[in-house]
Amino acid sequence: MPSIEDIRAAREVVARVAVRTPVFDSRHLGALVGADVVVKAENLQRTGSFKIRGGYNRIAALPLADRPRGVVAASAGNHAQGVALAAQMVGVPATIYMPLDASMAKVEATRGYGAAVEFTGVTFDDAQAAAREHAVRDGSTFVSAFDDELIIAGAGTLGLELLEQAPDVDVVLVPCGGGGLLSGVAVAIRALRPGVRIIGVQASGCAAMVRSVEQGAIEAAVRAATIADGIAVKRPGDLTFPLIAALVDEMIAVTDEEIVETILLLLERHKLLVEGAGAAAAAALVGGQVRGLEGKRVAVVLSGGNIDLPLIQSVIRRGLTVSGRNLVLKTRILDRPGALMALLQILAENRVNIVDILHHREGLDIVVTDTEVQLTVETRDATHARDVLALLTRRGYDVQRIR
Secondary structure: OOOHHHHHHHHHHHOOOOOOOOEEEOHHHHHHHOOEEEEEEHHHOHHHEOHHHHHHHHHOOOOHHHHHHOEEEEOOOHHHHHHHHHHHHHOOOEEEEEOOOOOHHHHHHHHHOOOEEEEOOOOHHHHHHHHHHHHHHHOOEEOOOOOOHHHHHHHHHHHHHHHHHOOOOOEEEEEOOOOHHHHHHHHHHHHHOOOOEEEEEEEHHHOHHHHHHHHOOOOOOOOOOOOOHHHOOOOOOOOHHHHHHHHOOEEEEEOHHHHHHHHHHHHHHHOOOOOHHHHHHHHHHHOOOOOOOOOOEEEEEEOEOOOOHHHHHHHHHHHHHHOOOEEEEEEEEEOOOOHHHHHHHHHHHOOOEEEEEEEEOOOOOOOOOEEEEEEEEEOOOHHHHHHHHHHHHHOOOOOEEOO
16 A cells, blocks of 8 residues: 555655645635635646646656556546656557546647547446556556556645645545545554644445445445546556545545536635536535534645636536526516516615516416516525515516526
């Protein structure tokens, strides 16, 4: 198993390519839990995530005789970029297997680093099976996304940095998929600050590590359905699982709604663009999943920031809806001149901005004298949205909130 000495050795290697990412205070996250919270912004790392740390540490160690045959890996995107850049810098060919629906931003970045991309299956695990078969066929070196001593040691260098930047930390929250980052950080922290509370966070749509730790043995998830594609791994690693079971204090799961809300919070409050997997650990604070943080010094790892522009749009829309600032409602008005204007006047007087209006005049449940109106509006917050709905009801409108 990787040791603190392995991580220190990896740091000398990783320093050739990785940057020392900053640690920022987060007063907003701190206010949510009554703690002093800092975030480790690994979304600002080279290639947009922590994966370059392990990828370069692994590929730089390839024997010269193995390099001409190249490397092959599987990834939803971040490991792909880390391996592709590491291979380019070391001078070896790389082939990456990715799920069919992988983020195009991650696909194009991977190609931009010189790797060949092959699409297969719908999950990371499908892509990993294909990559392993490829390695057997042509003798290339398979580079695991997490289940490799050098990968774990490389990821653990983040833990060394974090302890130097926040030496008085009491609690550390780390996202977890297959467990490479969490296990590496846990090894580093347990060796240097054994009293620190370590919490791993997964997405509830693919929480195999949470379940495995609960059961005391590796248990694969049935499906991988989450916005956090970077941690949607159905089976924990054979190396990472025992490390996490032994070294990590808690494993918890967060919902996609909590992740979406957190992405929006980090973007709006901290000007940090973070992907679903990268926001998972912070989402545990936003969702109130962690107890006993009052008065503590808490560090949260934001592990990556590679997110597609169309997904950002969807996240913003969903986040505004969850926070109550986007409201979709429907009601009925008389089908006559001035009826719609009267409704809109009420909304205008209450500082509600109209985004979209739809009329429905036909339907078995709509009488001939009425028309149904669906409105998408912007409100200040959830309280304002509730007040607007209550006001419309008092004014005689039969209002239904759609979302």
